[in-house]
Amino acid sequence: MQLMDSSHSNPMSLCSQADSQRTLYPYVTGTSVIGVKYKDGILMAADMGGSYGSTLRYKSVERMKPIGKHSLLGASGEISDFQEILHYLDELILYDNMWDDGNSLGPKEVHSYLTRVMYNRRNKFNPLWNSLVLGGVKNGQKYLGTVSMIGVHFEDNHVATGFGNHLARPILRDEWHEDLSFEDGVKLLEKCMRVLLYRDRSAVNKLQIAKITEEGVTISQPYSLKTFWGFSAFQNPTVGAEGSW
Amino acid sequence: MFRNQYDTDVTTWSPAGRLFQVEYAMEAVKQGSAAIGLRSKTHVVLACVNKANSELSSHQKKIFKVDDHIGVAIAGLTADGRVLSRYMRSECINYSFTYESPLPVGRLVVQLADKAQVCTQRSWKRPYGVGLLVAGLDESGAHLYYNCPSGNYFEYQAFAIGSRSQAAKTYLERRFGTFQNSSREDLIKDALFAIRETLQGEKLKSSICTVTVLGVGEPFHILDQETVQGLINAFEMAGEEAPAADQGAAGEEGAAGEVVAAAEEGAAPEEGAATEEGAAPMDI
Numbered sequence: 001m002q003l004m005d006s007s008h009s010n011p012m013s014l015c016s017q018a019d020s021q022r023t024l025y026p027y028v029t030g031t032s033v034i035g036v037k038y039k040d041g042i043l044m045a046a047d048m049g050g051s052y053g054s055t056l057r058y059k060s061v062e063r064m065k066p067i068g069k070h071s072l073l074g075a076s077g078e079i080s081d082f083q084e085i086l087h088y089l090d091e092l093i094l095y096d097n098m099w100d101d102g103n104s105l106g107p108k109e110v111h112s113y114l115t116r117v118m119y120n121r122r123n124k125f126n127p128l129w130n131s132l133v134l135g136g137v138k139n140g141q142k143y144l145g146t147v148s149m150i151g152v153h154f155e156d157n158h159v160a161t162g163f164g165n166h167l168a169r170p171i172l173r174d175e176w177h178e179d180l181s182f183e184d185g186v187k188l189l190e191k192c193m194r195v196l197l198y199r200d201r202s203a204v205n206k207l208q209i210a211k212i213t214e215e216g217v218t219i220s221q222p223y224s225l226k227t228f229w230g231f232s233a234f235q236n237p238t239v240g241a242e243g244s245w
Numbered sequence: 246m247f248r249n250q251y252d253t254d255v256t257t258w259s260p261a262g263r264l265f266q267v268e269y270a271m272e273a274v275k276q277g278s279a280a281i282g283l284r285s286k287t288h289v290v291l292a293c294v295n296k297a298n299s300e301l302s303s304h305q306k307k308i309f310k311v312d313d314h315i316g317v318a319i320a321g322l323t324a325d326g327r328v329l330s331r332y333m334r335s336e337c338i339n340y341s342f343t344y345e346s347p348l349p350v351g352r353l354v355v356q357l358a359d360k361a362q363v364c365t366q367r368s369w370k371r372p373y374g375v376g377l378l379v380a381g382l383d384e385s386g387a388h389l390y391y392n393c394p395s396g397n398y399f400e401y402q403a404f405a406i407g408s409r410s411q412a413a414k415t416y417l418e419r420r421f422g423t424f425q426n427s428s429r430e431d432l433i434k435d436a437l438f439a440i441r442e443t444l445q446g447e448k449l450k451s452s453i454c455t456v457t458v459l460g461v462g463e464p465f466h467i468l469d470q471e472t473v474q475g476l477i478n479a480f481e482m483a484g485e486e487a488p489a490a491d492q493g494a495a496g497e498e499g500a501a502g503e504v505v506a507a508a509e510e511g512a513a514p515e516e517g518a519a520t521e522e523g524a525a526p527m528d529i
Contacts, residue, residue: 103349112345
């Protein structure tokens with residue numbers, strides 16, 4: 001595999017071998033997504049930030065989208081790759097609907113399809129630079145799974161991507177339980193998102209919570225979490241180190 | 246029967262608006278040995294007659310497992326049938342791999358029909374000379390479809406194809422009202438009776454027929470010869486005539502079955518439907 005700079009320098013070159021390209025690094029990225037199963041279905045939370053490196057550049061990026069009738073997809077990582085995935089899924093759902101035969105792709109099928117796509121791209125050294133959370137309900141069965149950019153995939157009662165793995169999942173392991181009510185689920189997610197807001201530098205204080213049940217998908221309006229900075233240690237921070245700032 | 250001028254090419258219409266090559270292909274299906282299928286809400290049974298060419302040879306395989314939830318019985322050019330079964334298996338396994346879910350039968354059947362249609366519209370191809378009875382299970386329950394060389398497909402409660410299938414069809418037409426709520430055992434018994442109808446006097450033995458079952462919680466599989474022979478013995482020993490109400494535990498047929506049987510026993514001698522036990526109704 002050769003590293004490529006500009007691929008369009010000589011399209012009419014006599015030697016027909018095209019230099020292979022590979023994804024090197026992401027440009028505009030979203031941070032953690034968290035998902036939990038609750039009594040009626042799945043709850044998912046993600047903030048609306050699109051970072052450009054260390055700049056918090058875009059602050060109204062919707063990182064969770066409904067897929068078909070039964071699924072909800074949340075993504076972290078490269079936003080343009082997420083948009084590409086939405087395009088693939090759009091086509092997938094379209095063909096599914098065109099059968100018009102009463103069958104429809106459920107969350108398990110969509111999750112499996114995404115796994116195949118992600119893994120295939122990884123094998124070509126050109127991954128879609130995303131970590132995905134796929135949740136849904138079909139025929140009363142709740143489903144929550146995740147796929148990484150290298151195709152690692154699994155299902156669980158609660159999943160998270162990126163920093164959420166380190167900061168949110170320990171909280172979920174302690175406090176998640178079967179049959180959470182909607183209110184408790186939201187409270188739990190907010191608790192995790194608050195920790196991420198304090199500790200993840202790519203987090204922005206504007207988030208959405210999405211829920212999917214047998215009835216369908218609802219994505220909340222964006223809102224902010226209350227934070228507290230009034231710790232005594234933050235008063236006179238330079239006491240004990242005069243001259244520092 | 247011979248319509249020569251317009252039948253050389255599948256892409257030539259006759260003035261009457263027919264494609265003779267397609268119709269000839271459907272004749273090939275009628276010449277194959279019989280295959281029947283019937284379904285209830287939860288189970289589908291396929292059965293076929295396996296006639297070996299001679300005593301020295303083995304018989305041809307006419308029922309194929311396509312996936313745990315789909316099976317197919319063929320009549321006509323068995324080579325074409327084998328190729329189509331391979332296509333169906335391929336489609337199923339590719340879908341399973343991508344979606345980790347079984348391919349809905351309805352979709353497989355449409356794909357198969359579209360494949361057959363292509364062969365009716367290319368001058369360098371010929372239609373597949375095989376009819377397929379596709380048995381499948383999906384979210385909406387048990388299904389039985391018939392795929393035609395013409396590219397048409399139909400869903401059935403029960404159907405029979407191949408030679409002397411009309412006798413089986415007549416039997417199934419009389420009984421199909423009960424199939425939807427039949428038990429698995431009664432469905433298999435009806436299948437064996439229908440097969441017997443196509444044998445026209447020959448003794449029904451498990452060595453000349455194949456019976457397969459598919460149902461909720463039961464992957465598609467072929468019943469072994471012993472089991473089938475056991476079932477055959479059971480109803481033959483009871484001296485049961487095909488249309489009569491099953492005396493055994495068949496509670497669900499109850500009064501309705503007996504009424505039907507009474508009417509049939511009146512009709513049976515007049516029909517002269519050629520079963521080996523044509524005289525039996527009179528005895529009962």
